[in-house]
Amino acid sequence: MQLFKEDTNINFLAMRKPALLLSALLIIVAIFSLATRGLNLGIDFTGGTLIEVGYQKSAEINEIRGVLEQNGFAEAVVQNFGTSRDVLIRIAPRDGENSAAVSNRVLEILRGQDPQVDLRRVEFVGPQVGEELTNDGGLAMIYALICILIYVALRFEYRFAIGSVAALIHDVIIVLGVFSVLQLNFDLTVLAAILAVIGYSLNDTIVVFDRIRENFRKIRKGSPAEVVNISLNHTLSRTMITSLTTLLVLIALFYFGGELIHGFATALLLGVLIGTYSSIYVASAAALALGISKEDLMPVEKEGADQTDQMP
Amino acid sequence: MNRYPLWKYLLIIVVLVVGAIYALPNIYGDDPALQISANRNVEVNELLRDRVVTALEQQQLAYMAYEFMPGSLLVRFADTDVQLRAYDVLRQTLGDDYVVALNLAPATPDWLRQFNASPMYLGLDLRGGVHFLMEIDMDAAIGQAIQRYVGDVRTELRDKRIRYLTINAVDGQVEVRFRDQEEFNKALDAVRREYNELELSQREENGTYILNASINAATQQEIRRFAVRQNITTLRKRVNELGVAEPVIQQQGDERIVVQLPGVQDTARAKDVIGATATLEYRMVDEENSVRDALAGRVPMGSRIYRERNGEPILLLNRVIVTGDQVVDASAGIDQQSGGPMVSVTLDSQGARIMGDNTRENIGKRMAVVFIETRTETRMVDGEPMRETRRSEEVISVAVIRGHFSKRFQTTGLDSMAEATNLALLLRAGALAAPMEIVEERTIGPSLGAENIEAGLRSVVIGFLLVLAFMAIWYRGFGLVANFVLAINLVIIVAVLSMLQATLTLPGIAGIVLTVGMAVDANVLIFERIREELRVGNTPQAAIKEGYSKAFSTIADANITTLIAAVILFIFGTGPIKGFAITLAIGIATSMFTAIMVSRAIINLIVGGRRVTKLSI
Numbered sequence: 023m024q025l026f027k028e029d030t031n032i033n034f035l036a037m038r039k040p041a042l043l044l045s046a047l048l049i050i051v052a053i054f055s056l057a058t059r060g061l062n063l064g065i066d067f068t069g070g071t072l073i074e075v076g077y078q079k080s081a082e083i084n085e086i087r088g089v090l091e092q093n094g095f096a097e098a099v100v101q102n103f104g105t106s107r108d109v110l111i112r113i114a115p116r117d118g119e120n121s122a123a124v125s126n127r128v129l130e131i132l133r134g135q136d137p138q139v140d141l142r143r144v145e146f147v148g149p150q151v152g153e154e155l156t157n158d159g160g161l162a163m164i165y166a167l168i169c170i171l172i173y174v175a176l177r178f179e180y181r182f183a184i185g186s187v188a189a190l191i192h193d194v195i196i197v198l199g200v201f202s203v204l205q206l207n208f209d210l211t212v213l214a215a216i217l218a219v220i221g222y223s224l225n226d227t228i229v230v231f232d233r234i235r236e237n238f239r240k241i242r243k244g245s246p247a248e249v250v251n252i253s254l255n256h257t258l259s260r261t262m263i264t265s266l267t268t269l270l271v272l273i274a275l276f277y278f279g280g281e282l283i284h285g286f287a288t289a290l291l292l293g294v295l296i297g298t299y300s301s302i303y304v305a306s307a308a309a310l311a312l313g314i315s316k317e318d319l320m321p322v323e324k325e326g327a328d329q330t331d332q333m334p
Numbered sequence: 335m336n337r338y339p340l341w342k343y344l345l346i347i348v349v350l351v352v353g354a355i356y357a358l359p360n361i362y363g364d365d366p367a368l369q370i371s372a373n374r375n376v377e378v379n380e381l382l383r384d385r386v387v388t389a390l391e392q393q394q395l396a397y398m399a400y401e402f403m404p405g406s407l408l409v410r411f412a413d414t415d416v417q418l419r420a421y422d423v424l425r426q427t428l429g430d431d432y433v434v435a436l437n438l439a440p441a442t443p444d445w446l447r448q449f450n451a452s453p454m455y456l457g458l459d460l461r462g463g464v465h466f467l468m469e470i471d472m473d474a475a476i477g478q479a480i481q482r483y484v485g486d487v488r489t490e491l492r493d494k495r496i497r498y499l500t501i502n503a504v505d506g507q508v509e510v511r512f513r514d515q516e517e518f519n520k521a522l523d524a525v526r527r528e529y530n531e532l533e534l535s536q537r538e539e540n541g542t543y544i545l546n547a548s549i550n551a552a553t554q555q556e557i558r559r560f561a562v563r564q565n566i567t568t569l570r571k572r573v574n575e576l577g578v579a580e581p582v583i584q585q586q587g588d589e590r591i592v593v594q595l596p597g598v599q600d601t602a603r604a605k606d607v608i609g610a611t612a613t614l615e616y617r618m619v620d621e622e623n624s625v626r627d628a629l630a631g632r633v634p635m636g637s638r639i640y641r642e643r644n645g646e647p648i649l650l651l652n653r654v655i656v657t658g659d660q661v662v663d664a665s666a667g668i669d670q671q672s673g674g675p676m677v678s679v680t681l682d683s684q685g686a687r688i689m690g691d692n693t694r695e696n697i698g699k700r701m702a703v704v705f706i707e708t709r710t711e712t713r714m715v716d717g718e719p720m721r722e723t724r725r726s727e728e729v730i731s732v733a734v735i736r737g738h739f740s741k742r743f744q745t746t747g748l749d750s751m752a753e754a755t756n757l758a759l760l761l762r763a764g765a766l767a768a769p770m771e772i773v774e775e776r777t778i779g780p781s782l783g784a785e786n787i788e789a790g791l792r793s794v795v796i797g798f799l800l801v802l803a804f805m806a807i808w809y810r811g812f813g814l815v816a817n818f819v820l821a822i823n824l825v826i827i828v829a830v831l832s833m834l835q836a837t838l839t840l841p842g843i844a845g846i847v848l849t850v851g852m853a854v855d856a857n858v859l860i861f862e863r864i865r866e867e868l869r870v871g872n873t874p875q876a877a878i879k880e881g882y883s884k885a886f887s888t889i890a891d892a893n894i895t896t897l898i899a900a901v902i903l904f905i906f907g908t909g910p911i912k913g914f915a916i917t918l919a920i921g922i923a924t925s926m927f928t929a930i931m932v933s934r935a936i937i938n939l940i941v942g943g944r945r946v947t948k949l950s951i
């Protein structure tokens with residue numbers, strides 16, 4: 023089975039300008055939302071206490087809220103989680119008191135109301151740890167980008183390196199933007215997913231770059247733009263198939279992986295879609311805009327080679 | 335054309351067989367079991383086994399098997415119901431000498447165990463349990479050391495008859511004030527000679543000469559290291575008392591300790607036992623002044639009012655004789671003479687010397703034990719974390735010194751055996767070097783753990799099937815090869831995870847799922863190349879050869895960059911993220927092997943060296 027005709031020749035680069043506009047628009051919206059609304063950070067980063075409990079039958083959210091309020095947890099966020107019997111309670115770190123004992127007290131209160139309550143999960147993150155996790159997460163992202171920049175620059179060319187990193191930053195900002203606009207919960211697993219997106223999107227970009235390099239060396243005629251376009255067409259079917267298989271497993275993860283992995287699957291689904299688009303439109307277009315040409319990619323000739331030719 | 339040398343086939347077969355053996359234990363599941371380990375001074379031997387077997391048979395509780403592990407005895411049961419009943423029976427029968435813990439023992443058959451094969455280690459999010467991150471208050475540790483130096487320097491100056499005005503701990507330094515320069519200089523020499531780990535500085539203020547001594551960096555480092563070590567030791571002992579099978583207690587970073595207790599459900603109790611810091615001080619009772627006067631506000635110099643357990647006030651001298659960290663061992667027992675509960679205490683040599691001097695002079699007088707409990711909490715004050723230590727002091731026993739003793743002695747007059755056991759436990763656990771607090775907790779209930787495994791497995795299976803179906807439809811014959819290779823890849827990932835005994839977490843499973851999706855990428859790259867080569871008119875054999883060789887560098891570049899991302903995730907990630915990074919990295923490595931080498935071997939085996947006119951691709 024084949025997706026595209028054998029002589030597929032879609033003029034991707036003709037769409038460069040509209041694509042640029044679209045990307046710019048998405049990034050502006052993302053940055054605007056990140057700046058004004060910010061991310062809905064989970065307790066991994068903000069610190070605080072999160073308690074998940076299970077009831078025998080549908081839980082009465084309002085009653086739970088009421089009993090917590092009576093016992094001094096007025097600011098607790100109470101909501102259903104997954105099913106109507108599961109309840110998630112989030113308590114922000116508060117002035118005056120914030121310790122590992124909070125979860126014990128909440129559980130005592132809930133057991134007083136209904137002794138059948140089943141403790142499913144407790145997460146407590148102290149303020150000092152939350153701050154560190156935020157810093158480490160940001161650092162990880164920056165180091166990953168720098169290492170990748172260096173590797174691609176060594177292995178290919180600095181213009182490719184800039185192109186690929188531009189695509190990665192593009193992907194990360196847009197995924198973060200979607201999480202910000204929809205106010206989806208952003209926790210450690212989502213951060214891991216975004217770093218995996220970096221890996222995935224890069225994988226895609228490298229495959230395209232590899233073909234561009236090969237074609238620059240092989241195809242004698244044609245402008246750089248034409249060569250890039252041919253390369254994109256050559257790799258198109260692979261790009262689509264790999265995205266498709268990855269999306270298939272991510273959909274399985276999204277629907278069957280359970281609540282805890284939901285954010286992770288969402289971030290990766292978004293990331294794979296955007297990463298596929300960016301490896302075509304952002305990475306290649308950026309490398310082209312920086313003036314990549316045939317001469318930059320020719321294998322380095324040995325220095326002695328010319329001289330032997332001149333010998334009589 | 336397209337033939338592999340024999341050694342490559344052999345290599346692949348060896349990898350497959352080894353992979354299969356080490357992946358296999360994972361399909362056998364677990365038996366509910368009890369793990370019985372010795373608490374102190376007792377051995378795990380045939381005698382214990384006989385006691386266990388007799389106790390279980392008396393209650394008609396059927397066990398499946400028992401086996402000796404290093405330092406413990408493992409008894410397997412058919413279901414958790416019997417396991418829980420046996421748990422109660424054995425705890426009663428064996429008493430305090432042994433720790434009985436609920437456990438899940440892998441039901442790996444004997445022939446597999448001979449290869450040292452065992453199933454993957456499941457993380458707490460999959461098996462349920464408690465994860466604590468404890469942080470040691472290092473400022474307090476250094477502060478305690480400074481306090482010790484204040485005492486030492488004071489003694490030194492007195493011994494040398496050097497007159498000083500005051501000696502105090504100020505801003506993490508020992509500060510001694512002198513009236514004149516001559517005494518100051520003598521003190522400077524003496525302190526410099528005796529304590530070369532102190533950094534000395536001097537200044538003059540309003541006619542008084544001030545000597546400041548701070549602990550040098552190397553010694554401070556040593557104090558920190560010691561604080562972590564001592565806290566880990568204490569935590570181990572306390573966790574043992576909780577009866578947890580396979581607890582993890584590890585240092586993380588410079589001042590933190592990770593405590594993982596699989597299967598623990600009563601987190602409140604775990605927190606109480608782990609979080610409290612108990613220390614003891616032996617002090618003499620002030621027999622010369624009356625408590626009533628002190629309560630009226632006339633507290634005599636050198637004494638302080640304490641409360642006993644029943645709330646009665648008691649006046650104790652400020653001078654501490656021995657502290658908890660000089661207590662080497664303590665155990666509860668029955669006093670031969672009175673028949674009441676007692677705690678027998680052993681001191682270290684320094685403590686023994688001081689105790690010896692003290693008791694010789696004070697026979698007939700009363701000595702008290704003050705139990706000091708410290709809990710550290712971090713509160714948010716105006717958005718800034720503020721550390722706060724709460725300290726509660728209570729006199730837990732007052733006893734008359736009956737005779738001269740030093741290294742070993744007994745404390746009697748305790749209310750009950752339970753209290754004696756409790757006191758002995760806390761004495762044994764020793765005084766913590768520095769207070770700790772829980773800065774992170776992650777508890778997963780057993781029901782959620784089971785659900786997580788199920789959901790994780792389901793998503794792996796469904797994702798895997800979707801990819802298999804897609805590849806078979808898309809690439810037909812070659813697709814089947816890719817599918818076979820993908821299955822092998824999955825087996826090898828599980829085998830490597832089992833061999834490394836890496837912890838499998840829910841994000842780890844997500845990593846495996848993602849690897850399944852991405853692993854086919856290498857085959858897609860190769861197959862698309864082969865199709866291209868066929869299109870340009872190459873023969874099938876040449877197309878296969880060219881397809882593999884041209885795709886190789888692309889695959890390598892693409893995978894190495896993803897590997898970079900995985901390694902950075904591993905370095906910066908904590909807990910669950912590390913699990914994801916490990917499976918991702920292993921998946922990348924194994925998929926390179928299977929997608930390139932194993933798939934080529936199969937294709938070579940089928941079409942290699944033959945005249946082929948058409949490929950099923």
